[in-house]
Amino acid sequence: MSFKLTYNQSNAVPQFKLPSSKSISNRLLIAQALSDGQFQLANLSEAQDTIVLQESLISNARVIDVGMAGTAFRFLTAFYSMREGKRLLTGAHRMKRRPIEILVEQLRCIGAEIDYNENEGFPPLQIQGAELKGDELSVDASVSSQYISALLLIAPYLKAGLKLNLFGDVVSSSYIDLTISLQQQLGIQVARIGNVISVKDGTYHSDQEIIVESDWSSAAFLYQLVAFSGRSIFIQNLNSNSLQGDVKCWQIFNKLGVFTEFKNGGAHLRFDAKLIKKELNLDLTDVPDLIPSIAVTASQLVDKITITGTKTLYIKECDRVEALKNELLKFGSVLREIDGNSFEVIGQKISQLMEVIPFSTYNDHRIAMCFAPLAIFRDLEMDNKNVVIKSFPHFWNELEKFGISN
Numbered sequence: 001m002s003f004k005l006t007y008n009q010s011n012a013v014p015q016f017k018l019p020s021s022k023s024i025s026n027r028l029l030i031a032q033a034l035s036d037g038q039f040q041l042a043n044l045s046e047a048q049d050t051i052v053l054q055e056s057l058i059s060n061a062r063v064i065d066v067g068m069a070g071t072a073f074r075f076l077t078a079f080y081s082m083r084e085g086k087r088l089l090t091g092a093h094r095m096k097r098r099p100i101e102i103l104v105e106q107l108r109c110i111g112a113e114i115d116y117n118e119n120e121g122f123p124p125l126q127i128q129g130a131e132l133k134g135d136e137l138s139v140d141a142s143v144s145s146q147y148i149s150a151l152l153l154i155a156p157y158l159k160a161g162l163k164l165n166l167f168g169d170v171v172s173s174s175y176i177d178l179t180i181s182l183q184q185q186l187g188i189q190v191a192r193i194g195n196v197i198s199v200k201d202g203t204y205h206s207d208q209e210i211i212v213e214s215d216w217s218s219a220a221f222l223y224q225l226v227a228f229s230g231r232s233i234f235i236q237n238l239n240s241n242s243l244q245g246d247v248k249c250w251q252i253f254n255k256l257g258v259f260t261e262f263k264n265g266g267a268h269l270r271f272d273a274k275l276i277k278k279e280l281n282l283d284l285t286d287v288p289d290l291i292p293s294i295a296v297t298a299s300q301l302v303d304k305i306t307i308t309g310t311k312t313l314y315i316k317e318c319d320r321v322e323a324l325k326n327e328l329l330k331f332g333s334v335l336r337e338i339d340g341n342s343f344e345v346i347g348q349k350i351s352q353l354m355e356v357i358p359f360s361t362y363n364d365h366r367i368a369m370c371f372a373p374l375a376i377f378r379d380l381e382m383d384n385k386n387v388v389i390k391s392f393p394h395f396w397n398e399l400e401k402f403g404i405s406n
Contacts, residue, residue, distance in 0.1 A: 003385045003406045004356070005375035014401040015234045016222055018214040019392050020045040021244060023071075023175065025212050026053055027182050030075050030153045031204040033057045039186065039206035045215070047391045063088045068317055068363070068390065070098060071146055073123060077103055078150035080127045081112035082157065088117060090124035094363070097122065098315050102140050103147040110135050110158065134158035134201065141176075141195070142168030144312065148197075149179040155199035156188045166195035169341075171312050174245020174286040181243045185210070214238050216246035218392045220293035223253040223269065224373040225402050227297050232270040233402070239267075246287050255280055256297050278303045285309030292370040295324055299333035299347045300377070311341040317390075318362035327359045327371060350377045357381070365390040375404045 025045035030053075032041060044050060053072040056064050057079075064080075064087055066072045073091055077100065080087050090096075101121035104114050113128040134155070141148055148164065155162035170176070180190045180197070189200035214237045226233055240247060240262050250260040250267065257276040261268045280298060284291050284307055291307060298305035313320035321343060325335040332348035350357070358381040361368040368387050372395075374380060385406060388395040396406060 002358070002381050002383055005372060005380040005382065005404055005406050007375045007379075008403045008405070009229070009231075010403055013232050013234060015236060016398050016401065017236050017394075018218050018222075018238060019047060019394070020212040021215040021217075022047045022050055022391050023178060023215075023217070023244060024182065025050045026071050026075060027149065027153060027179055028210060028212065029053055029057060030079055031182070031186055033079065034154065034157055035186075035204040038204060040209040041212065042209050043212045045212065045391075046393050048389045048393070049391065062086065063090065066091045066095070068092045068095060070095065070317070073098075074100070074103060074144070074146040074150045075153060077114070077125060077127065078107060078154045080129060081107050081114065082132045082154055083129045086126070086128045088124055088126055090117070094317060095123050099143065100125065102143055103150055106137050106139055106147070106151060107132070109137060110162075132158050134160035134162050136163040136165065138165045138167060140168045141166040141170040142311075143171070144315075145170075145172035145175040148176050152176070152179050152183065152190070152197065152199060156183070156202045156204065159201060161199045161201040163199070164197045166197070169285075170195060171285055171309070172245070172288055174248075178243055178245060213242055213244070215391075216242055216244045216249050217289045218369075218395075219267075220246070220249050220253075220290050221369045221373060221392075221395070222398070223249060223256075223258050224293055224297050224370070225376070225399075225404075226258045226269045226271050227253065227256050227301060228373055228376040229402075230271040230273075231402075232268065234264075234266055234268050236266045238262075246290055248287050249290055252282065252284075252287075252290065252294060253297070255282075256294070256301055276301055280305040281308075282306070283308045288312045289366065292320060292324060292366050295335070295343075295345050296328070296370045296374065299328055299331065299345050300349055300374075302347050304344055304346055306338070306342065306344040308342040310343055314340075316366075317364040318367065320364065320367065323360070323362045323364065323367050327367070330357055330359060331374060350374070354378050358383075361387050363387055365392065369395055372399065372404065
């Protein structure tokens with residue numbers, strides 16, 4: 001079933017509410033479960049990924065199916081490795097094509113009993129809980145930061161802790177730093193010096209309730225609205241001193257004409273065409289979740305953008321590079337892969353002759369949300385509006401405030 005997106009402009013300055021950070025919520029939920037509830041959480045994400053993780057952590061089932069929740073799968077792989085009982089951890093068809101071997105091999109090195117249930121190196125996994133022992137590990141960090149975070153989260157509960165030596169071109173390093181910051185906030189001694197991370201054994205605890213902040217990854221789609229329309233908006237509860245790596249969003253979008261002022265408990269966004277450079281070269285290795293929004297925005301505002309740090313996009317909920325290439329072409333822009341870790345987009349404003357433009361979501365929440373703001377230029381037709389529940393359940397309600405309805 002297809003859904004039409006239409007834009008009706010108004011002069012009001014809308015106020016938006018973002019979802020709570022999924023990245024922070026998921027890490028805190030693992031820490032809370034490991035501590036057997038030694039601290040309380042507030043303002044948890046309502047994203048499907050977080051709900052799936054919550055339900056999995058309290059489930060007594062022998063088969064745990066996390067669907068498309070990649071973070072949940074990786075974090076639970078490490079978590080179940082040290083919890084009593086035997087479980088089959090599985091997911092959707094796409095999940096079974098996302099690699100897990102690096103994490104499994106490292107867990108096996110510290111005593112985990114994990115077997116592949118179908119294809120070697122990929123989900124599903126048979127996991128028998130065991131007593132894991134702290135050690136020094138050398139981990140390839142060039143594929144996914146979630147492997148590193150999964151190991152870090154269980155590290156305090158290993159005798160003598162854990163030391164990780166990261167090698168390769170470290171991807172999404174900001175997410176590793178987010179994990180470390182949260183651990184420190186919960187009383188764990190963690191030190192990172194370059195690509196060496198040391199974690200002392202300990203127990204997660206806090207005398208105060210931990211309140212999850214708003215999600216900077218989701219803010220990117222609202223920045224797109226400003227960039228395309230020239231209108232101003234206000235985003236509640238968004239600040240520049242966030243723990244999240246995607247806080248860089250506001251600095252990146254500044255290059256695309258969106259100026260941000262932090263005041264009154266949130267972010268005021270306005271458009272200034274003078275800030276735009278006609279050609280951009282950006283390294284987004286640390287913030288890969290922002291790449292779809294940046295690429296789509298640039299396609300309408302600059303002549304060419306070159307983005308480095310794209311290699312993890314091939315193993316997300318879909319092949320996001322292929323999805324962006326296919327869908328941008330429908331709007332007149334060309335994405336050309338330079339190598340396995342970079343691509344360029346040759347921008348082209350949407351043709352005045354086009355009336356309704358169809359686009360596919362590839363069952364990927366970020367693909368759906370990064371193309372939706374293009375409805376400002378032309379009516380769109382999309383194949384799946386419900387995919388956004390994975391990270392931003394009230395996304396369509398927020399877009400309605402701006403005048404985009406479906």
